[in-house]
Amino acid sequence: MPELMLDDPDGTLVMLRDSVTGFAARFPGAKAMRERRGRGGTMDPLIWSAMAEAGWIGLLLPEECGGAGLGLREQAVLSEALGRALIAEPTGTASVFAATLLGGASPGAERSRLAAGVASGEMVAVPAWTSGAKPVVARSVNGSIALSGETRFVDAARAATDFLVVAQDADGVMLLSVAADADGVTISERVGVDGSALATISFSDCAVPADRVLSRANRSEELLRQAILHTRLALAAELTGLASKALELTIAYTSDRVQFGKPIGSFQAIQHRLVDMWIEAEFAAAAVVNAVDSLQADDVDTAELAVLAAKARAGEAAFSICRRAVHLHGAMGYTDECDIGLYLKRAINLNAMLGQPEQLRLEFVERESGYRRGRT
Amino acid sequence: MASDWNDIPDEEFRSIFRTWVDQNCPSHLRYMRKQRPLFNEVAVWYHALAAKGWLAPTWPRQYGGMGLSAAKHMIYVEEWGRLGCPRIPDHGIGLVGPLLIEYGSEEQKAHYLPRILSGEHVWCQGYSEPNAGSDLASLQTSAVLDGDEFVVNGQKIWTTLAHCANWIFVLVRTERDAKVRQKGITVLLLDLTSPGVRVRPIANLRGEADFCEVFFDNVRVPLKNLVGKINEGWTVAKSVLGHERIFLGAPTRPEYALERLRRLADARGAFEDPAFMSRFARLRLDLYDLGSAFERYAKVLRAGGELGAGVSALKIFTTELYQRITEEMLTVAGEEARLADDLAAGDVEIDAMNLFLDSRSPAIFGGSNEIQRNILAKAVLRLPG
Ligand SMILES: Cc1cc2nc3c(=O)[nH]c(=O)nc-3n(C[C@H](O)[C@H](O)[C@H](O)COP(=O)(O)OP(=O)(O)OC[C@H]3O[C@@H](n4cnc5c(N)ncnc54)[C@H](O)[C@@H]3O)c2cc1C
Numbered sequence: 001m002p003e004l005m006l007d008d009p010d011g012t013l014v015m016l017r018d019s020v021t022g023f024a025a026r027f028p029g030a031k032a033m034r035e036r037r038g039r040g041g042t043m044d045p046l047i048w049s050a051m052a053e054a055g056w057i058g059l060l061l062p063e064e065c066g067g068a069g070l071g072l073r074e075q076a077v078l079s080e081a082l083g084r085a086l087i088a089e090p091t092g093t094a095s096v097f098a099a100t101l102l103g104g105a106s107p108g109a110e111r112s113r114l115a116a117g118v119a120s121g122e123m124v125a126v127p128a129w130t131s132g133a134k135p136v137v138a139r140s141v142n143g144s145i146a147l148s149g150e151t152r153f154v155d156a157a158r159a160a161t162d163f164l165v166v167a168q169d170a171d172g173v174m175l176l177s178v179a180a181d182a183d184g185v186t187i188s189e190r191v192g193v194d195g196s197a198l199a200t201i202s203f204s205d206c207a208v209p210a211d212r213v214l215s216r217a218n219r220s221e222e223l224l225r226q227a228i229l230h231t232r233l234a235l236a237a238e239l240t241g242l243a244s245k246a247l248e249l250t251i252a253y254t255s256d257r258v259q260f261g262k263p264i265g266s267f268q269a270i271q272h273r274l275v276d277m278w279i280e281a282e283f284a285a286a287a288v289v290n291a292v293d294s295l296q297a298d299d300v301d302t303a304e305l306a307v308l309a310a311k312a313r314a315g316e317a318a319f320s321i322c323r324r325a326v327h328l329h330g331a332m333g334y335t336d337e338c339d340i341g342l343y344l345k346r347a348i349n350l351n352a353m354l355g356q357p358e359q360l361r362l363e364f365v366e367r368e369s370g371y372r373r374g375r376t
Numbered sequence: 377m378a379s380d381w382n383d384i385p386d387e388e389f390r391s392i393f394r395t396w397v398d399q400n401c402p403s404h405l406r407y408m409r410k411q412r413p414l415f416n417e418v419a420v421w422y423h424a425l426a427a428k429g430w431l432a433p434t435w436p437r438q439y440g441g442m443g444l445s446a447a448k449h450m451i452y453v454e455e456w457g458r459l460g461c462p463r464i465p466d467h468g469i470g471l472v473g474p475l476l477i478e479y480g481s482e483e484q485k486a487h488y489l490p491r492i493l494s495g496e497h498v499w500c501q502g503y504s505e506p507n508a509g510s511d512l513a514s515l516q517t518s519a520v521l522d523g524d525e526f527v528v529n530g531q532k533i534w535t536t537l538a539h540c541a542n543w544i545f546v547l548v549r550t551e552r553d554a555k556v557r558q559k560g561i562t563v564l565l566l567d568l569t570s571p572g573v574r575v576r577p578i579a580n581l582r583g584e585a586d587f588c589e590v591f592f593d594n595v596r597v598p599l600k601n602l603v604g605k606i607n608e609g610w611t612v613a614k615s616v617l618g619h620e621r622i623f624l625g626a627p628t629r630p631e632y633a634l635e636r637l638r639r640l641a642d643a644r645g646a647f648e649d650p651a652f653m654s655r656f657a658r659l660r661l662d663l664y665d666l667g668s669a670f671e672r673y674a675k676v677l678r679a680g681g682e683l684g685a686g687v688s689a690l691k692i693f694t695t696e697l698y699q700r701i702t703e704e705m706l707t708v709a710g711e712e713a714r715l716a717d718d719l720a721a722g723d724v725e726i727d728a729m730n731l732f733l734d735s736r737s738p739a740i741f742g743g744s745n746e747i748q749r750n751i752l753a754k755a756v757l758r759l760p761g
Contacts, residue, residue: 130711152711153711153714190715190716190717191715191716191717192714192715192716193713193714193715193716193729195716198714198715258507259508259509259510259511259514260510260511260514261511261514264510267746269746269749269750270746323699323703323736326581326736327736327739327740330509330510330740330744331504331509331533331534331587331737331740331741333740334580334581334736334737334740335578335579335580335581336578336579336580336581336583337578337579341581344581348706348713348714349714351713352706352709352710352711352712352713352714353711353714356707356710356713358651358707359710362651
C-alpha cells in the first residue's frame with residue numbers, strides 16, 4: 001500500500017517503522033481508542049510514557065535538551081506509522097508542536113526543565129494557541145504576568161502538567177508556560193469525534209512568574225509559524241498512514257466477503273472504487289514526501305506551500321478513503337464494533353485540525369499568486 | 377368523518393391531516409435526534425394515531441386502516457416529515473400488515489392486525505444474516521417441520537429494533553437442495569419471547585444500538601404462523617414494499633439536513649463566502665431537482681400506475697445527496713468538525729456530526745446503492761451480463 005518513500009541510507013527510517021509495529025502489538029490502537037473514549041477522553045499515561053521511552057515524544061528536540069535530535073524526515077515516517085497503527089495519541093500537538101516551540105525557545109532554566117520533562121514523558125506540555133471568544137492577553141503586574149482570556153481546541157488538557165500558552169502582550173506575541181493546576185485556570189472539555197477530549201481553557205487573572213516566559217515578541221511569531229508548519233506536516237503524514245491502512249483493511253475485507261458466490265472485491269464496480277482510493281493514497285504519500293524534501297532543500301516560502309498542499313491532499317484523501325471504506329464494509333462498517341469507523345473518526349479529527357483542505361488550498365493560492373479571496 | 381378519504385380533494389386532505397397532527401403530536405417528540413426511537417419513547421404518539429384511526433394509512437378500512445391511495449399516502453408521509461414527527465416502530469404497520477393483507481389467512485389477519493394497531497405486538501424484520509446481505513437469497517437460517525411445528529435454528533443480523541420488538545417476521549430456509557436458491561425460502565411469524573431466542577443489540581457508529589443480532593436455537597414455531605405457502609416465501613418477501621419503494625427515495629433526509637446546514641452556515645457567516653455560496657447553491661438545486669424527479673414517479677402512482685425499476689434512481693440520488701450535505705456541514709464547522717457534540721448556531725444546536733454519521737447508513741440499507749445501480753443497469757438499461 002502507498003507509503004512515504006524517502007531515502008534511508010542508515011536504516012533509521014526502517015527502524016522507526018519497526019519500532020512502531022512492535023509498539024502497536026503491545027498497545028493496539030483501536031483498543032486504546034475505545035478505552036480512552038470510556039475514560040471520557042483522558043489520555044492513557046502508560047501509553048504516553050511508553051512513547052516517550054521509545055524516544056518519539058522528544059524526537060524533534062535537540063539532544064542537549066534530552067531529545068533525540070532527529071528531523072522532520074524521521075518525524076514524518078514516525079507519524080505515518082502511528083497513523084497506520086491507529087495510535088491516536090495527541091502526537092501532533094503534545095509532541096511535534098510542543099517540541100518545535102521548546103526547541104526554539106530562549107535558552108534558560110524553564111526551557112530546559114520542560115524540554116527534559118517532555119522528552120522523558122514525565123511532563124506533558126500541551127500547546128494552547130487557538131483563540132477562543134476572548135483572546136489570551138498577558139499584562140505585566142509587579143514583575144509577574146497576569147493572563148486573561150480563552151483558548152480553544154486544546155488536546156489532552158486533563159493529562160497536561162503545563163500549557164504552552166500563546167498570549168498577546170503590548171509588544172506582540174509572547175510564549176509562556178503555565179502550570180496546569182495554577183490558580184485562575186479553568187478547563188472545560190467537550191467530546192471529540194474520535195473519543196478524545198478537546199478543551200477550552202480560560203485564564204482569569206492567572207498569575208504566572210516571569211521566569212516562565214519562553215520567548216518574547218518577534219521570536220514568538222516565528223516560532224508559532226514553525227510549529228504550525230511542522231505540525232501540519234506531521235498531521236499530513238499521520239493522515240497518509242491511516243488512509244493507507246484503511247484502504248488495506250478494505251481490500252482485505254472485500255477480498256474475503258462473499259456475496260453472490262464470489263468475493264465482493266471481484267466486482268468491477270468495487271474494484272474501480274478501490275483503485276480510485278489507492279490513487280488518492282498514492283498522491284497523499286507523494287505530497288508528503290514532496291513537503292519533507294522541500295523543508296530540507298528549499299526556502300521557507302516554498303516549503304510552506306509544499307506543506308499546505310500536503311496537509312490538504314492527505315486530509316482530503318483520508319476523509320474520502322475512510323468514508324468509502326465504511327460504505328464498502330456494508331452494515332458492518334456502520335457498527336461501532338468494526339474498527340473501520342475508528343479510522344473514519346480519527347481522519348475527521350486530524351483533517352479538521354490546523355485547517356481543512358479548502359482553507360489550506362486557498363491559502364496556498366493566495367500565497368503563491370498573491371490573489372486574495374474576494375468577499376461579497 | 378369521510379367515508380372514503382380518497383374522495384376528498386388532495387389539498388383538503390392535506391389540511392385536515394396536517395391540522396390534526398400538528399395539534400396532537402407532542403412537541404417534545406418533534407425533530408427527535410434519534411432516527412429510531414424505541415416503542416416506549418413514542419408510545420403516546422403511536423396510541424394517539426391508533427385512537428384516531430390514522431395509524432395505518434395504507435391498510436384497507438375494513439382492517440382499521442385509512443385505505444389511502446398512493447397519492448394520498450404521499451401527502452400523509454410528506455406532512456409527517458414536515459411537522460418533524462418521530463419515526464414510530466413501523467415494521468408492523470408498513471411491512472407485516474401489507475404482507476398479511478395480501479398473503480395471510482383470515483385467521484392470521486383477525487389475530488395479528490388488531491394487535492399491531494393496539495401496540496401489543498411490536499414487529500421487526502428478520503431478513504439479513506451474517507452471510508446474506510446484498511445476496512439475500514443465500515440465507516441459511518433453517519426451519520424444519522416437526523409435527524405441526526417448525527424448529528428454527530440460525531441467526532439474523534442488523535435487525536432494526538429487535539430489542540424493543542416482541543415479534544419478528546423471518547425468512548427461513550425450508551429446503552436446502554432447491555435448484556434455484558430463491559426457492560425453498562419461507563416466511564414465518566415468530567414470537568420473540570419463545571424459548572431459544574436471544575437478542576443482542578449492536579452499537580452503531582453513532583453509539584446507539586438501533587439494530588441487533590437475533591439467534592434462534594431450536595425455536596418452535598406453530599405451523600399456523602406460516603405466511604403464504606411453504607418454500608414460496610421469496611415472492612412474498614420481495615413484494616411487501618410495492619409502491620412504498622418510492623419512499624426510499626423521498627427527499628426527507630436531505631431536506632432536513634440542508635435546513636440544518638443553512639442554519640449552521642448562517643450562524644458562521646459562511647454565506648458571505650462566495651465559494652461556500654456556490655457549493656450551497658449546487659446542493660440546494662440538487663434537492664430542488666430531486667423534488668422534480670420524485671414528482672415524476674409520484675405522478676405515475678397518482679395515475680394508478682406501477683413503479684418501474686427506474687425508481688432506484690431516487691434512492692441513489694437522495695442518499696448520496698444526504699451524504700454530500702452532511703459532509704459540507706463538517707466543512708462549514710471548520711475546526712469544530714473535530715467535535716462529536718452538537719454545535720451551537722445562534723439559539724439552536726446543530727447535530728452536524730450526528731447527521732454526518734447517520735448519512736452513512738441509507739446508502740447501505742434498503743438495497744445498497746451498488747445493488748440499485750445493478751438493478752438499473754439490468755432492468756432499465758438492459759445491459760448484458
Ligand atoms: C442501519 C441499518 C438498518 C438495517 N435494518 C435491517 C433490518 O431491520 N432487517 C434486516 O433484515 N436487515 C437490515 N439491515 C441490513 C441491510 O439490508 C444490509 O446491510 C444490506 O442488505 C447490505 O448487506 P451487507 O451489510 O451484508 O453488505 P454486503 O452485501 O456485504 O456489501 C458490502 C459492500 O459491497 C457492495 N456490494 C455487494 N454486492 C455488490 C455487487 N454485486 N456489486 C457491487 N457492489 C456490491 C455493497 O454495496 C456494500 O458497499 C440494516 C442495515 C443497516 C445499515
